[in-house]
Each structure stands twice: as structure tokens, then as C-alpha cells.
Amino acid sequence: MSTLPPFLSRHSLTTKGSNREDIRRHNLSAVLTLLKRSGSTPRSALTEITGLNRSTISDLVTELQELGLVTEAEAVTSQGVGRPSLVVSPTEEVVAFAVNPDVDAITVAVLTLSGKIIAKVRQATPVQPAATTAVETVHQIIEQLRANLPGHFRIAGIGVAIPGQVRTADGVIRLAPRLNWVEVPFARMLEQLSGLPVYIDNDASLGALAERDFGAGMGYREIVYLFGSAGGIGGGVIHDGMLLRGAAGYAGELGHVRISDDPHEDASGLTGTLESLVRRDLLLKALGLGNVDDEELGEVLRADKSAKVRKIAEAQLDALSIAVGNYVNIFNPEVILLAGYLSTLFSYEPDRLMSRFRWSSLTTSQARMSVKPAILGANVLMIGAAGLAFSQLISAPANTELTRVKVKK
Amino acid sequence: MSTLPPFLSRHSLTTKGSNREDIRRHNLSAVLTLLKRSGSTPRSALTEITGLNRSTISDLVTELQELGLVTEAEAVTSQGVGRPSLVVSPTEEVVAFAVNPDVDAITVAVLTLSGKIIAKVRQATPVQPAATTAVETVHQIIEQLRANLPGHFRIAGIGVAIPGQVRTADGVIRLAPRLNWVEVPFARMLEQLSGLPVYIDNDASLGALAERDFGAGMGYREIVYLFGSAGGIGGGVIHDGMLLRGAAGYAGELGHVRISDDPHEDASGLTGTLESLVRRDLLLKALGLGNVDDEELGEVLRADKSAKVRKIAEAQLDALSIAVGNYVNIFNPEVILLAGYLSTLFSYEPDRLMSRFRWSSLTTSQARMSVKPAILGANVLMIGAAGLAFSQLISAPANTELTRVKVKK
DNA sequence: TCTCTTATGTTGCCCTAGCCAACAAATAGA
DNA sequence: TCTATTTGTTGGCTAGGGCAACATAAGAGA
Numbered sequence: 001m002s003t004l005p006p007f008l009s010r011h012s013l014t015t016k017g018s019n020r021e022d023i024r025r026h027n028l029s030a031v032l033t034l035l036k037r038s039g040s041t042p043r044s045a046l047t048e049i050t051g052l053n054r055s056t057i058s059d060l061v062t063e064l065q066e067l068g069l070v071t072e073a074e075a076v077t078s079q080g081v082g083r084p085s086l087v088v089s090p091t092e093e094v095v096a097f098a099v100n101p102d103v104d105a106i107t108v109a110v111l112t113l114s115g116k117i118i119a120k121v122r123q124a125t126p127v128q129p130a131a132t133t134a135v136e137t138v139h140q141i142i143e144q145l146r147a148n149l150p151g152h153f154r155i156a157g158i159g160v161a162i163p164g165q166v167r168t169a170d171g172v173i174r175l176a177p178r179l180n181w182v183e184v185p186f187a188r189m190l191e192q193l194s195g196l197p198v199y200i201d202n203d204a205s206l207g208a209l210a211e212r213d214f215g216a217g218m219g220y221r222e223i224v225y226l227f228g229s230a231g232g233i234g235g236g237v238i239h240d241g242m243l244l245r246g247a248a249g250y251a252g253e254l255g256h257v258r259i260s261d262d263p264h265e266d267a268s269g270l271t272g273t274l275e276s277l278v279r280r281d282l283l284l285k286a287l288g289l290g291n292v293d294d295e296e297l298g299e300v301l302r303a304d305k306s307a308k309v310r311k312i313a314e315a316q317l318d319a320l321s322i323a324v325g326n327y328v329n330i331f332n333p334e335v336i337l338l339a340g341y342l343s344t345l346f347s348y349e350p351d352r353l354m355s356r357f358r359w360s361s362l363t364t365s366q367a368r369m370s371v372k373p374a375i376l377g378a379n380v381l382m383i384g385a386a387g388l389a390f391s392q393l394i395s396a397p398a399n400t401e402l403t404r405v406k407v408k409k
Numbered sequence: 410m411s412t413l414p415p416f417l418s419r420h421s422l423t424t425k426g427s428n429r430e431d432i433r434r435h436n437l438s439a440v441l442t443l444l445k446r447s448g449s450t451p452r453s454a455l456t457e458i459t460g461l462n463r464s465t466i467s468d469l470v471t472e473l474q475e476l477g478l479v480t481e482a483e484a485v486t487s488q489g490v491g492r493p494s495l496v497v498s499p500t501e502e503v504v505a506f507a508v509n510p511d512v513d514a515i516t517v518a519v520l521t522l523s524g525k526i527i528a529k530v531r532q533a534t535p536v537q538p539a540a541t542t543a544v545e546t547v548h549q550i551i552e553q554l555r556a557n558l559p560g561h562f563r564i565a566g567i568g569v570a571i572p573g574q575v576r577t578a579d580g581v582i583r584l585a586p587r588l589n590w591v592e593v594p595f596a597r598m599l600e601q602l603s604g605l606p607v608y609i610d611n612d613a614s615l616g617a618l619a620e621r622d623f624g625a626g627m628g629y630r631e632i633v634y635l636f637g638s639a640g641g642i643g644g645g646v647i648h649d650g651m652l653l654r655g656a657a658g659y660a661g662e663l664g665h666v667r668i669s670d671d672p673h674e675d676a677s678g679l680t681g682t683l684e685s686l687v688r689r690d691l692l693l694k695a696l697g698l699g700n701v702d703d704e705e706l707g708e709v710l711r712a713d714k715s716a717k718v719r720k721i722a723e724a725q726l727d728a729l730s731i732a733v734g735n736y737v738n739i740f741n742p743e744v745i746l747l748a749g750y751l752s753t754l755f756s757y758e759p760d761r762l763m764s765r766f767r768w769s770s771l772t773t774s775q776a777r778m779s780v781k782p783a784i785l786g787a788n789v790l791m792i793g794a795a796g797l798a799f800s801q802l803i804s805a806p807a808n809t810e811l812t813r814v815k816v817k818k
Numbered sequence: 819t820c821t822c823t824t825a826t827g828t829t830g831c832c833c834t835a836g837c838c839a840a841c842a843a844a845t846a847g848a
Numbered sequence: 849t850c851t852a853t854t855t856g857t858t859g860g861c862t863a864g865g866g867c868a869a870c871a872t873a874a875g876a877g878a
Contacts (some may be wrong), residue, residue, distance in 0.1 A: 016460055018435050019836050020863055023427050027865090030424040044826065052426035053866050058827070082825025083873040165773045174773045222656045239655075244648055246741025247631045250774040253738040258731050258769050260681075261670045268771055272669075322667050329662040330646075330739065332655025360667050362677055364574045364583045365659040428865050429834050436836090453855065465836050467856070491854025492844040 027052065028397045031060050035070060035090045036394060037213050039114050042075065042085035061088055068154070069094060069113070069397055090114050093153045094402060096389035097142050097196070098382040099160040100203065101134045103178050103231070108141040109379075110149065111386035113156075113393075115214045117379060119145055131173075131184040139193040146405055154402035157197035158190060159389030161206045161381040163231050168249030171200045177267050178231040196403055199388045203227070205243055205252055206384025207374070208236025211337055214383060215376040222333045225374070226254055226323070228341030232267045233275040237331060259322045277319035280341040286312050293378075298344040313348055320345065321353050324371060325360030332365045339374035346373055436461065437806040440469050444479060444499045445803060446622050448523050451484065451494035470497055477563065478503060478522070478806055499523050502562045503811060505798035506551050506605070507791040508569040509612065510543045512587050512640070517550040518788075519558065520795035522565075522802075524623045526788060528554055540582075540593040548602040555814055563811035566606035567599060568798030570615045570790040572640050577658030580609045586676050587640040605812055608797045612636070614652055614661055615793025616783070617645025620746055623792060624785040631742040634783070635663055635732070637750030641676045642684040646740060668731045686728035689750040695721050702787075707753040722757055729754065730762050733780060734769025741774045748783035755782055 030050050035041055047057045064070040071091055075084040090113040100107045106129070109120040121141050129137065142158065164176025171187025187198040208225035211217040217225070223238035235254025237244040244251050255275035256268055266275035284292070286309050287300050301313065324336055338346045346353055350371075358366060376383060393400040439459050444450055456466045473479040480500055484493040499522040509516045515538070518529040530550050538546065551567065573585025580596025596607040617634035620626040626634070632647035644663025646653040653660050664684035665677055675684035693701070695718050696709050710722065733745055747755045755762055759780075767775060785792060802809040 016439065018432050019461070020432070020865095023429070023432060024864070027426045030426055034424050042826095047826090049424055050426035052428075054827070055829080055867080056426070056865055059864080078874065080825085081823075081875050083827070083871095085826060165771065175771075239648060239653055244740070246648075246774075247743045247778070248741060248774075248776065250771070251739065251741035253741075253771055253774065256738045256771055257735045258668055270769060270771075326666045329665045330660065331653070332657060332660035332662075334656045360679060362574065362584075362659070362662055362665055362679075365655075365657075365662065367657065369656070426865090429836095433835065451855095456855090462837055463856070464838080464858080468835080487845065489854085490846050490852075492842095492856070494855060 025396050025398065027056070027060055028064060029395050031057070031088075032064060032069060032090070032394050032397050035088060036113055036115075036390070037218070040087050040089040042079075042087050043072075044085035046088065064088075064397060067397060068402075069393075092116070093150070094156060094393075095149070095153055096156040096386040097145065097158040098385035098389070099138050099142075099158060099190075100381045100385060101129070101138065101160070101179065102163060103128055106134060106137050106141070107382070108138060108145065109382040109386070110145050111382060113390055115210075115383045115386065117382060119148065120379075120382065121145065128180065131179075131181050131186065132189070134179075135186065135189045135193060138190060142194055142196075149405045151404075151406045153405045155196060155405060156393045156400070156402055157199060157389040158194060159206070159385035159387065160186065160190070160198065160200040161203040161385040161388075162186070162200055163203050163229070163234075165250050165253070166200050166202050168201055168245060171198060173200070174250075195407075197389075197392070199391070201249070201385075201388055202234065202236070202252070203381055203384075204234025204254075205236040205245070206388055207234075207339055207376075207380050208238055208252075208337075208384075209243055209387055210376055210380050210384035211339070211374050212238050212241075213387060215380070216337050216372050216374050217335065220334045222331065223335055223337060224254070224327045224331050224333045225337045225339065226320075226327075226342050227339040227374075228255075228278065228280060228343075228345070230280055230341075233278060233342070237333075239331070254323070254327065257323065257326070259319065259326065274319060274323045278316045278342070278345070283309070283312055283316070283345075294341055294344045297341070298347060301344065301348055313345065314352065316345055317349055317352050318356055321356035322360045324353065324357040328357065328361035328365050328369060333369060335369065336371045337374045338371065339376075339380065343373040346371070434805050434807065436465070436469055437473060438804050440466070440497075441473060441478060441499070441803050441806050444497060445522055445524075445799070446627070449496050449498040451488075451496050452481075453494035455497065473497075473806060476806060477811075478802075501525070502559070503565060503802075504558065504562055505565040505795040506554065506567040507794035507798070508547050508551075508567060508599075509790045509794060510538070510547065510569070510588065511572060512537055515543060515546050515550070516791065517547060517554065518791040518795070519554050520791060522799055524619075524792045524795065526791060528557065529788075529791065530554065537589065540588075540590050540595065541598070543588075544595065544598045544602060547599060551603055551605075558814045560813075560815045562814045564605060564814060565802045565809070565811055566608060566798040567603060568615075568794035568796065569595065569599070569607065569609040570612040570794040570797075571595070571609055572612050572638070572643075574659050574662070575609050575611050577610055577654060580607060582609070583659075604816075606798075606801070608800070610658070610794075610797055611643065611645070611661070612638075612790055612793075613643025613663075614645040614654070615797055616643075616748055616785075616789050617647055617661075617746075617793075618652055618796055619785055619789050619793035620748070620783050621647050621650070622796060624789070625746050625781050625783050626744065629743045631740065632744055632746060633663070633736045633740050633742045634746045634748065635729075635736075635751050636748040636783075637687065637689060637752075637754070639689055639750075642687060642751070646742075648740070663732070663736065666732065666735070668728065668735065683728060683732045687725045687751070687754070692718070692721055692725070692754075703750055703753045706750070707756060710753065710757055722754065723761065725754055726758055726761050727765055730765035731769045733762065733766040737766065737770035737774045737778060742778060744778065745780045746783045747780065748785075748789065752782040755780070 098109045105124045107122045110118040165174045173184040190198045204227040217223045221241040225236040227234045233255025235252045258272045260272040262272045264276045266273045507518045514533045516531045519527040574583045582593040599607045613636040626632045630650040634645040636643045642664025644661045667681045669681040671681045673685045675682045
């Protein structure tokens, strides 16, 4: 029996020792991570980036190949003097399901390791579904998609993007105001139905991860991601290349941060927050628009010449500027990515935001910092959710079980 | 020559491979980290916490002993059945200098690995010193302290806590408004004079690290630290047990975050920020106090019964509540630590803050979150700065050169 | 077409560091 | 004093990354 100082036990994660298995896992994971992000990569590049020995890379790639995760092929185009390097690619035969339940529809897709969408189903929900109904619908769509996959494909799991707060430890949706879901053990429910491992996280957080891997955040290690949708404003922060989750997974609620004394409430009942000031619905109303997507909204907005609309848009841009300035001070990011409605708003008058946010942040922190629109469009949540489902496989390629498409009875 | 996709090169850090040396370094570091934080620790505890084998711990401790970093001794009190475990302690003979230049004084101290202060000199500066003057003064004090150290002691380096923004990569002070220093290559200057390695960081960030290791943050991995001083409000964020530094080291400027439309400016010219609303000097003035420390301020404040003072204090508490609520939403921390003046303010009426911050953050994120006063007092910056100076040694015990007290000619 | 240069894949061997098992040592309790 | 329990110690094992030598496949130049 031990008599550890009580606080030490909690430190066990940081101060864990490592052994040979950890090395191997780490190196396999490093190689697979590179392949996921950049697709086909020559072995020589893997050697250079990882700093490992040629022979080690050879060994690692062989193991990944035996695991059925990557394939090797001879280079098509020769890249110069010397023996051409073999090109390694993530296989297209390992897939994940991505799920996004929202107010008006449930979307499910099948994606490969490198983020390619193989199939996608969007099922409209006439009435806002209860959690149990939603889980069943998701399950049915997945079964149908699964039946259409080639038999030798294997499945990493199901990733779910939730417009709300998710306790990542056990996959419980604590609160999804728009869906009116409270304390729903979504992961457990869907796992029991589908028999597949289920991973859940907040939608904006997954958006941030998707942009980091395949979008405007590629190559950055310090990213602040702000996502505006019909339901409000969410955020995700990438720090040191990894998602900032906080104690329970609720970190990054960047839309619910108070920046003004304005008494209007946001969707969560907080006043003066970014979400309460930057409202897509207000602009839609002013433009006389109904249910349009962000692209169409952008076009109408740019075409509109009324002073009233301009005033609303600019007031929202100014509020966004303050928030951007704040996040520069807080995170000192390399880049701030604006997605969804915020991207539309930004594009309306980029200079206004760029000049104003500088008033609300320290000049030092602005150095070499850029603000960009996100580039992944409507499929960003699918890519992010699938990435989440793959994350276990990515971090421990040799120790993660994949499920066959056809279940053996 | 390689033709890597341009963004991949920046990823090299995450996707670096690891080898045997990395394991050894990591394990030595894990053991030394534990010893630093908890002081004397039995070998059995090291085994249990790290998860490593008994024989491995034995080997690691032997190496640390040979490096002169730890000592082993038989247990004084027996702790139960079985052979008593040997107790390992960090040596007291490896020290670091801690430096804190401020407006009215320059403070330098000598500390051991476990944060014990061996010697301390506070030299008042009648006029606010220029950077070069300050560096020379620091150097002289260090020489004097060094001369008084036993000859067999060894020095890890100099850690400097700066009331301003520091570019951590090269140790340049970008801006320290209070000292009126701009773009000062402090680390390089002091390194050239002293011949010792110099590490610099922002004062509040170092405060956060000190509280994590030896203060109210012990055992937590997600900490938001807010520090109020005469010069303003600084912040430090510990995420996953590590300091959040951002792209260049400027992250954590939590005092310069705008939370209201109030037009008053803070020390950096930003309006409506936490720092502009929570002002120690205003309260001092209202209480008719001069240059007192936080403890005395707290006593006078508690004794005071005037409505005017109460109004000021409560307004400041309310502003602090909003900021606390915001940081709960942003970081989902386990604990928020209030230090310096903010601790005084909090203690004046803790319930007011505790009830009000709940209005400005999502209830979900408040679960199991606590707000506490920091417990390290006036020496917090010395502890933090010394910890910074030791960090290189801690992270690579076998590969870090220590300097002898007596220089061989 | 034939070398020469260059870059990469392959193979066998080495070495390090963590693990394991057996044994020794030091305690508490009966 | 004897037993159970826990921990330190020792020697051998093993996995996996590094290394060097060699093989291979290009391009360049004559």
C-alpha cells in the first residue's frame, strides 16, 4: 500500500514513465498522422520529417501495411536524381461514420482516413427529434450505409458532432439547447445499438480540428476558430497542435463570452456576449431573407445597398472585432479562422474587422497574426467528426480494433 | 533534397519520432519532476506513480544521484509492513537565481530545486531604471550572492520575471509599460554579463507555474490564474499541466480582455478591460492609503464601513465576476486562482463573486469548478522565476550543464 | 550507350534501456 | 522466532531504433 501525497495521484498522467512500447506506438502514430494529413507521402519525406532512420521508417511502414492501414506504391513521377522513393498512402478501405444531428436534419456520412467523403445521407426531421428518436434514426442510416460498403472495408467507429456541450470523458451530452437535449448519454446509446465505438464532441471543436488537418489551419499549431451558425456562435482552440478541451471537455465556448454591457441575451441566457451581438437571424430579417445558406446570404448582403442593413452588419462586425481582439490577447494565436456566418460577415468588409480588432488587442500579440475565413464548407463537421472517430486509431495504430463491415454471425 | 508540402515542415515537432534516448530523458525528467514538486519521496512511490519497474526506478535514481541532483536516505519513520523504501530527495546544492525587476526595486534570490529560498536581496531603485542599468544591477547582486554560496554548489541558471510581454523564443522583452522598456534583449544582455543561462517570462505566467507546483494549484492540470498588482492585472493559464504560451509567448494577457463598454482606458490604452475596471489605486485612494501591501489593504478594507468604499469594491468585484465567468466559458478550468490584489478583493466579499460569476458563465462548465485565493505570498515570483531557470534541467536532467559556483580560471 | 553521381531501399548486426524473475533484506505481527 | 509482506538488487532477456555496407534506380554528361 502506498501513502502518496493526495495531489500526486492526479499527476500520474504527466509523470508517467515510458517504455519501448510507447516508442513504437508514438512512432507508428507519427507516421500515420502525417499520412492522414498529407495523403500520399514518399518514404523519404517520412524519414526527413520524423527524424527517424530510413530502416526504422521502412519497418514502421511495413507494420502499418500489415495492419491494413496504408499501401505502398512506386512513384508515378520521378522527382529528381537518385532512386525514387516509394509513395505511402493511407488506405481507402478503412472508414468512419460521421454524424451531425441538428434541428432540421440528421446528417450521416462515410469518410476515409484522409477525409474523403464516400457517401452521405441527409435526412430531414420535420419535428425536432427527441434524443432516443435521433439515435435510432442515426442507427438506421448507418446500417443502410454500412450495407452498401464493400465487404472487406473496415470501420474505425462513429464520430458525432453535437451543437452543444459534451462531457468528452463519457460521451454524455450535457446540454444542447437547440435540440432541447439535456444529459443525454448519446455515446452509450448509439454504441449499444450499433456495436461500434462512438466518439462525441462539440461541433465547433470538431470544426477547428477539421480546419487544422485539411483546411485553412493546415500547418498552424496555435489556432482560434470561431464558427457562426443559425444556432449561435461556437469556438474551438488549437493549442500546440491539440484541441483545448479543459477539465471536462467544455472549453472553447467562445461565443458565450461577455464583451459588452448590452442587455440582450444569447441562446444560453447570458447578456452582452458575442453570440448576443452577432446574430445571423437579425441580418436575415433585415434583408428579408428566409432560410438561406451562408453563400446566398453573402451574395444578397453584398448586393444590398440600404443604410439599415449596412448599420446592422457593421455593428456586428465591430462586436466580432472586439472578440477577435480579446482572443488575440488571451491565446496569442498564429491565426484566427472565421467560419460559417462569421466568414460571410468578415468577407462583407474585411478591412473594418482588421483595423478594429487592432484597437482591442495588444500590438505585441498582433505580430505575424492573421485572420482568415475557414475554407472547408458544408462538410466541415463531417470531416471533423470522422477525424474524431479515427483519433483512437491514429494514436495507437497497432492496438486499435477495427470492425468489419460484414458482421460474422 | 526533399520536396515536402510547405505546411509539413512546421509540423515536424508533433510528428517527430522518438527513440531510446527520448525514453530515458522522459523518465529521468518524470522522476525529477515528481521530486521537485513533492520534495522527499520514497522510491516505492516513484515506482507506483510512474508505472515503471522497480529496477528501472532504481536505475534512474542512481543516474540522478550520479548527476548530483538527488540524494537517497533510509526512511526515518517506518510506514508499515515490509522492507522500508529508500527516500529520495532533491539535493539542496543545485540552485537557481530568480530575478524580478520592477519600478521601485530589483529583487534577486537564490532558490533550491524544491523552491526553498536560500538568500534574497531587494534593492530599491530610486529612479525607474533603464534596462542596461537594471541588467548591471542584477549582475552585481548575483555576483555578490554567488560569492556567498558554498563552493561545491552548482547553478542551473537565472530566471527572470518581467512585468510585461516577453518573446520567450529569444528572451526579448517586447514591451514592459511600467518599466518603460521596449524591445530589450534582456536575456542576451544578462547572459553576456553573467555567463549563466538566462530564461525570461512574463510575471503572471510564472506566478501560475509557481502556484501549480507549490501553491493553491497543486494537483490541478487546468488552472486559470489572475494576478492583480499595482501595475495592473496579468494572467497565466495552465492547460494539461503546462503553461499556455501561444505562438510567441504572449498568451494569457487576461487583464487586457474587454468585458464592457466602459470608456476608461487601462495601462495599455485599451478600454473596458478587466484591468481598466479593477483598479487597486482607486481603492487605495478611496481608503486614503498610500503605498501599502495587499495584506494591509485587506485589513483596512474590511474595517472600513463607508458606503463609498463599499460601492467601489463591489463594482470591482462585479467586473471581476464577469471576467471569471468568461474564463470559465473559455477554459473550463478545474480551478481559478486569484492572486495579489485580486485575492484581497475576493476575500472582501467572496460570496458576491461566487454568486455573480455564475450569471456570466454556462452552468455546465461550472460543475466541480472552484475559485480560490492563491497561497504563495510575496515570494511567488521568486519561486516561479527559479522554476523557469530549472525547467531545462528538469526536462533533460542528463543533458543539461550546470555551472560551478567558483569559476575555474 | 555507358559511366558516374546521387538518393533511396534492404539487410544484418549492435546497443540501450526497460522488464522480469529470483533472491536478499528489512519490517510488523503472531 | 517464525511468517507474511514489501522493497531493493542482480543478471539475463528482448524489443526496437541506429548504423554501416550494399543493392538499386534514377539523372547527367560524355
